[in-house]
Amino acid sequence: MKKIGIDIGGTQLRCAIFDEDKKIIKKIKFENEKNLGCVKNLNKLIDFINMEKINYEFSGIGIGCPGPLDIKKGKILNPPNLVGWNGFNIVEFFQEKTLIKTKLNNDANVAGLAEAIYGCGKGYESVFFITISTGVGGAYILNNKIIGGANSSAAEINNIIINEDKYSHNGLNAGGLEGQCSGTNIARIASEKSNKNLNTKDVFELYHLKDKIAMQVIEDFCENMAKGIANICAVVDADIFIIGGSVAIHNPEIINIIKEKTMSKVHNPQTLKIELAKFEDDAGLIGAAQLI
Template sequence: MWTIGIDLGGTNLRVGVLDEAGQLVKEMSCPTNAEKGPDYVIRQMIRLIEEAKKGFDIQAIGIGSPGPLNPFEGVILEPPNLPGWRNIPLAQKIREATKLKVVLDNDANAAALAEATVGAGKKAESVFYITVSTGIGGGYVLNKKLVQGAQGNCAEIGNMIVDPNAEGAPGLNKGALEALASGTAIGKEGSRLLGIKGGAAEVFQLAEEGNETAKQIIDRAVHYLAIGIANIVHTVNPNHHFRRRGA
């Protein structure tokens, strides 16, 4: 059975075709351009799906999206790094456009389940997965089953408070991990302290070149990320935790 997997990121939109063993056989992507709103992004998603499925008998589509969202209803609620996405019934819209079965879940949850079942955590009972990209997310798998919580938003660690005296960000708690250690946060600090416009990538490049301010920005983010990871370890006591840096 051929399936399509979609990674809806704050920066990039990726679509891939997978075989029955879960192996990626075809992949394509484009910038998300999230600032253009959900209607534009959904049109781009449908376009990539139509291109990807040529030559394959696709049976279902799985979408990983930034949270918070309701995986039981297939609705994206109001992610901080997808402006204008509020109560968007994404699964329904893609289902109507493609006439295929569609499942929506938090992107970190989807990655966590994959890592725990066919990846590096397949021999572990308890796996916690962390993604650090435009935002920060998490997913927890216990005995090969995803722990989702009552509303499907378990492990939304981006909103974990790691410094109550620090700044916040739209849609996040004051001092939230995502507001202090995500790619967006690093880019924001780079703009404020260095006057750059290239985001986190430029901060890392400057740090590699020896810029002390850039190094301090990254050290600050790593400090808060370490606090978040320590909180997770002491809360769920996983066999393994995995971190992914993306875009």
């Protein structure tokens, strides 16, 4: 029987069908149109799945979605990147519309699970995965199992306080990791300092051109991310840290900079392993299918 992996993002909805060898045999993506709301957007995925039921028999659907979530109830709570989706029971919705067993977990958790089982974390007992894209997320995988904590919110590292900046991003802690290190906030900080309207790609292009403002913004970003990793390391002491997400995947040079800065902040720098994620866009799909 085939499995379905779904990756819910702030801008895209992605879906893949996996065969019995865990290989992707079909993949599709849709724009997540904010003006449509959750039901109309998700109906695009529902229609695709129900059409594919003609061709395949499915054992289940796994969904990776931005948190916070109530995983036990299958509900989306109040994710900052999915405005208007608050309180929506996505598991119930998919099960009713497709008649296929459905499981839900945090998008960072499922991407981390993919990296732990099949990617850079393969063979390690404890893996900490960090994603840097529109937001910042984390996942702690121990013996190929997601460690969710009492409220399924373990590794929600976006709220770690790493400096005294007073900016609060989407209601998170002022000086929090997401407010300082997400792609959104790299662009925000650079735009404020330069009095220009810049996106994340612009900032890194200027960084490579040795623009002084961009260089300082990326230097601060790497320093703040190193502080975050050092704090995590002091708590979980993972065998390996894996960094993914669009910011890292498209700018892999930041990995060594972050590692060098982190080494000066941890007890055992000689054993610190920080690597770029193996999987790019497909990590969330692969990990979501592993929920089944």
